[in-house]
Amino acid sequence: MALSLGLSTVQRLAANVLDMSLSRSLCALTISTRKDISTSSAAAIAVSHPLCAEPLKKKKRIDPAVVRAREERRRRKLEKAIRRLEKSSRQLKPLAEMELPREVRAELSERRRPARPLTTEEANERFDLMKEWTRHRREQHVADVAVLRRIQESRAKALRELRAESFQLYCAAIEEDPDLVPWAHSGPTLTPPIDGYDAPDGDYVDTTRRWE
Amino acid sequence: MRLTWCSRRLLLGGFQFSCRTLSQAARAEPAPPAGQAGPWHLYTAVCLQRLPVVAPPLSDTERRFAALLRQLEFERSLKSSHEIRHEMDIATAEALRASEGDDPDLAEAASLQTAADFEDACAEELAGFEPAPTITEADRAGDQRSLQRRLSSRLVLVVQQRLGAGTSWMLPQGRHQDGATLRQTAEQTLQAMVGPNVNAQFLGNAPWGFYKYKYPKPLQQESGAVGGKVFFYKAVLRGGSVEPVADRVADHRWLTAAELGGQLRSRYRRAVHRLLIDHD
Numbered sequence: 001m002a003l004s005l006g007l008s009t010v011q012r013l014a015a016n017v018l019d020m021s022l023s024r025s026l027c028a029l030t031i032s033t034r035k036d037i038s039t040s041s042a043a044a045i046a047v048s049h050p051l052c053a054e055p056l057k058k059k060k061r062i063d064p065a066v067v068r069a070r071e072e073r074r075r076r077k078l079e080k081a082i083r084r085l086e087k088s089s090r091q092l093k094p095l096a097e098m099e100l101p102r103e104v105r106a107e108l109s110e111r112r113r114p115a116r117p118l119t120t121e122e123a124n125e126r127f128d129l130m131k132e133w134t135r136h137r138r139e140q141h142v143a144d145v146a147v148l149r150r151i152q153e154s155r156a157k158a159l160r161e162l163r164a165e166s167f168q169l170y171c172a173a174i175e176e177d178p179d180l181v182p183w184a185h186s187g188p189t190l191t192p193p194i195d196g197y198d199a200p201d202g203d204y205v206d207t208t209r210r211w212e
Numbered sequence: 213m214r215l216t217w218c219s220r221r222l223l224l225g226g227f228q229f230s231c232r233t234l235s236q237a238a239r240a241e242p243a244p245p246a247g248q249a250g251p252w253h254l255y256t257a258v259c260l261q262r263l264p265v266v267a268p269p270l271s272d273t274e275r276r277f278a279a280l281l282r283q284l285e286f287e288r289s290l291k292s293s294h295e296i297r298h299e300m301d302i303a304t305a306e307a308l309r310a311s312e313g314d315d316p317d318l319a320e321a322a323s324l325q326t327a328a329d330f331e332d333a334c335a336e337e338l339a340g341f342e343p344a345p346t347i348t349e350a351d352r353a354g355d356q357r358s359l360q361r362r363l364s365s366r367l368v369l370v371v372q373q374r375l376g377a378g379t380s381w382m383l384p385q386g387r388h389q390d391g392a393t394l395r396q397t398a399e400q401t402l403q404a405m406v407g408p409n410v411n412a413q414f415l416g417n418a419p420w421g422f423y424k425y426k427y428p429k430p431l432q433q434e435s436g437a438v439g440g441k442v443f444f445y446k447a448v449l450r451g452g453s454v455e456p457v458a459d460r461v462a463d464h465r466w467l468t469a470a471e472l473g474g475q476l477r478s479r480y481r482r483a484v485h486r487l488l489i490d491h492d
Contacts, residue, residue, distance in 0.1 A: 104290065111290040126280060133277045147489055151420070154486040158422040158443055162394070165254065165441060172393040173418045180416055185448075188267045191343040192363055 096209075250438040252424075254388035256398040257442050258405075259420070259487065260369040260412055262449045262466065266346050268364040298327035356465040359454075366489065367466040369449075370475055371405060371456065376431075379462050381475050383484060385442060394419060398445040405460050411452035419443035421487035423480055444487055 104111060118126075163170040270278065301322075308318045350358035359367065372379045386401030388394060395417045402412060426432070426439035456464045465475065469490035472481055 100290075107296075108290070110296065113287070113289070113291060116287075129276055129280055132273055136271075136273045143491055147491060151487055151489070154421045154483075155418065158419040161422045161424075161441065162419060162443060165252065169254075169394055173395070175417050177414075177416050179413075185263070188264045188364070190267060191346060192265050192348075194344045 251436070253435070253437045253440045254394075255385050255440050255442045256388055256394050256401055256419075257383040257385040257423075257444045258369075258398050258402045258412075259383055259444055259446045259484065260402065260406075260410075260449055260454075261446065262359055262367040264364050264366060266363040269346075294327055294330075301326040301328065356467065356471075359449075359466055361466065362468055365468045367468060368472065368484075368488065369406070369454065370465050370467050370472065371461045372463040373405070373461055374459070382480065383444065384461075393417070394443055395445065398447075402447065405457060406464070407453070407455035407457060409452045410454050411450045412447040413450050415446045415448065420446050421483055423483040425480075442483075444484065446487065 100108075159170065159173065162173055304318060304321050308315070308322050311318060346363055348360045348363065349355075350361040355361060361367070369384065370381055371384050372381050373385060384401055384405040386397060386404060388397045392400070395414060399414065402410065421444035423442040423444070424439065425442075427435065427437065432438060454464070467475060469485065469488045472484060472488075476484065
């Protein structure tokens with residue numbers, strides 16, 4: 001470029017020496033590549049920021065086997081760490097509510113009840129009662145299923161008849177009812193509520209455990 | 213429609229009660245052939261229920277099994293702090309008696325409230341509370357118009373409805389008019405029969421039962437319809453008061469499923485009974 005602009009020999013020499021790819025000094029001398037035409041070619045030479053470091057070293061070639069070995073070692077280390085963490089997550093954590101309190105565990109021997117062995121009659125009675133109970137529960141279940149099936153059939157019949165009578169009313173009938181869900185009901189209690197009952201005041205102690 | 217929680221609650225041994233399956237099945241089936249020739253008047257009837265207030269008493273098997281479970285739990289348990297304290301109190305009293313009142317520490321320990329004293333105080337406090345009786349005045353009097361009767365059963369409202377010249381015992385029933393859905397008709401019917409202050413929650417938009425009846429001949433000619441088709445809707449009484457409207461309803465009763473037989477006609481009673489839960 002300097003040649004094309006017809007500059008002097010000295011200036012041409014300077015351009016060859018100051019190669020943009022190599023710099024062996026603290027600062028790099030650059031030559032602008034923009035094709036301006038200027039009367040003083042000194043405008044094309046600029047100085048960069050001080051680099052304050054060693055010039056970059058030449059990159060050495062590493063043996064690919066060594067590279068692979070290093071990768072392998074890194075992967076095995078990570079997998080081992082993952083396995084260790086997973087083992088910890090698989091272990092069941094202790095629940096404070098399910099364990100005996102510390103004070104009780106300390107005096108466990110005093111708290112045990114004397115073992116009273118069952119007589120044969122008592123054992124047989126218990127066995128018979130449990131059998132009776134399973135039979136009773138099964139009968140209840142069968143009765144419940146029969147009741148629900150009967151109700152379902154009654155409803156299916158009602159919908160069939162409605163469909164035969166008026167398709168428009170039928171479509172309105174099978175619409176969702178958004179007020180039905182969620183359904184809330186306070187179930188039956190052991191004794192009925194007392195009218196105008198004034199509950200006595202009591203202490204309320206909040207024993208919620210907090211971890212902060 | 214996602215009624216999955218509802219299906220789960222009513223899931224008994226693989227028996228699904230999902231409205232989605234019902235509606236899909238009903239849509240998929242071809243419409244059954246039309247009944248008698250001639251138009252039918254459509255009616256909606258409301259099965260208003262008061263749910264049980266109190267749990268039914270335990271049966272003999274249930275009582276004995278509950279006692280067995282309590283016994284097993286006691287045998288497998290450790291002693292509580294209250295029991296330990298009681299044993300220590302007994303030991304202290306024994307020691308005091310053995311030392312004949314010489315030891316001041318023992319005397320002091322024995323003068324504090326013992327576990328037995330604490331138990332007695334608690335029992336006294338409990339005895340001071342009087343729970344409401346499960347068998348009420350209305351039960352003893354047999355007052356079938358009262359809602360306080362048979363607290364462990366479901367009660368269904370039955371009215372003596374005025375029809376033309378006479379009256380008939382039935383569930384509150386009203387004629388369906390064009391322009392409203394069946395559920396809206398049911399809600400309006402209930403309010404017309406028992407007043408606007410009743411707080412009833414209707415269970416869905418679909419009817420739960422069906423009943424068909426033919427008009428007598430003169431009425432058929434007069435009205436131009438063969439008879440009436442009644443669609444039953446279920447509702448649960450949430451509160452408010454039932455005030456029967458005099459010009460529509462002569463009388464009303466709250467009956468259990470078993471007592472309905474005495475009040476309603478046989479074919480109608482069968483249709484109503486099919487949609488009720490009756491094991492209590």
